[in-house]
Amino acid sequence: MAVTDTLLAYVNGDYVPRDQACVPLTDRGLLFGDSVYEVIPAYGGRPFRVTHHLDRLDRSLAAIRMHNPLARDAWGAMFDHLTAQLPGQDQSVYLQVTRGDYPVRRQAIPAQVKPNVFAFNALLPQRSPAVAERGIAAITLDDIRWHRCDIKATTLLANVLARAQATEEGADEAILVRDGQVLEGTASNLFIVSNGLLITPPDSPELLPGVTRDLVLELARDGGIPYAQAAIGVAELDSADEIWVTSSTREVTAVVTLNGRPVGNGSPGELWRRMDALFQACKERLRLGGDCHDD
Numbered sequence: 427m428a429v430t431d432t433l434l435a436y437v438n439g440d441y442v443p444r445d446q447a448c449v450p451l452t453d454r455g456l457l458f459g460d461s462v463y464e465v466i467p468a469y470g471g472r473p474f475r476v477t478h479h480l481d482r483l484d485r486s487l488a489a490i491r492m493h494n495p496l497a498r499d500a501w502g503a504m505f506d507h508l509t510a511q512l513p514g515q516d517q518s519v520y521l522q523v524t525r526g527d528y529p530v531r532r533q534a535i536p537a538q539v540k541p542n543v544f545a546f547n548a549l550l551p552q553r554s555p556a557v558a559e560r561g562i563a564a565i566t567l568d569d570i571r572w573h574r575c576d577i578k579a580t581t582l583l584a585n586v587l588a589r590a591q592a593t594e595e596g597a598d599e600a601i602l603v604r605d606g607q608v609l610e611g612t613a614s615n616l617f618i619v620s621n622g623l624l625i626t627p628p629d630s631p632e633l634l635p636g637v638t639r640d641l642v643l644e645l646a647r648d649g650g651i652p653y654a655q656a657a658i659g660v661a662e663l664d665s666a667d668e669i670w671v672t673s674s675t676r677e678v679t680a681v682v683t684l685n686g687r688p689v690g691n692g693s694p695g696e697l698w699r700r701m702d703a704l705f706q707a708c709k710e711r712l713r714l715g716g717d718c719h720d721d
């Protein structure tokens with residue numbers, strides 16, 4: 427039996443076996459993708475940068491004209507309850523807030539509708555040092571997503587299709603390009619290193635402000651690594667000395683081939699090595715009960 431089979435999920439205030447957790451057929455999250463989500467890693471069972479994730483959840487909800495249905499301490503109690511099922515383990519908590527269930531299928535937002543809130547946790551696979559050292563392959567693709575990618579919405583079909591194309595082409599991630607500007611990956615933010623400068627595209631409605639990206643910027647600031655938030659064109663990406671993607675599940679991962687050509691010398695670069703060490707040290711401090719640039 428898989429570990430997940432025995433875990434309870436949270437659904438609207440109750441903890442129920444995962445395989446019995448459900449929302450109604452007419453939930454607007456299912457019918458229209460009318461919902462937002464977060465994925466929060468918990469290292470050693472301790473949720474990571476919770477305030478950052480819940481702040482972003484508030485921004486996503488406000489952007490889709492919803493209020494957060496739960497208070498901060500209720501979210502905190504839920505995370506504690508879920509993560510206690512895998513004590514001391516590295517795991518992730520997925521949460522989703524949908525507009526709610528409404529019996530009539532109509533796009534207009536109903537005046538009276540109660541959000542559905544659900545969440546579940548799962549083990550985070552341990553990162554193998556060999557895989558981290560090897561880096562990943564990426565391709566570039568046209569960004570066909572909408573113009574509010576700063577909202578962490580569950581409408582991810584364009585991301586799913588881009589990722590499928592990456593897989594077909596033997597790559598692990600697709601880096602999305604709009605109007606000649608490189609924005610982010612299908613499920614990750616993007617950094618390049620160019621002449622010793624670490625660069626990530628600036629906040630805009632075209633990309634998700636990643637919690638991991640913010641941490642990388644904080645670690646760069648504290649570590650004296652020169653960095654900038656600036657637009658990145660396709661030519662700059664092609665000639666970058668290093669390319670990284672970041673996310674709550676990928677952490678800081680080096681891209682070693684882009685569209686089949688090596689990035690730099692084709693292996694993770696020196697600055698990646700430095701940033702990864704800072705990031706891993708941060709995780710370890712959290713695991714040991716300390717603080718990791720949190721909140």
Ligand code: PLP
Nearest residue numbers: 613614615634636637638673674
């Ligand atoms: N950009 C997109 C489109 C994502 O889906 C994600 C994460 O899922 C990220 C960036 C990285 O965000 P975070 O670091 O908060 O996980």
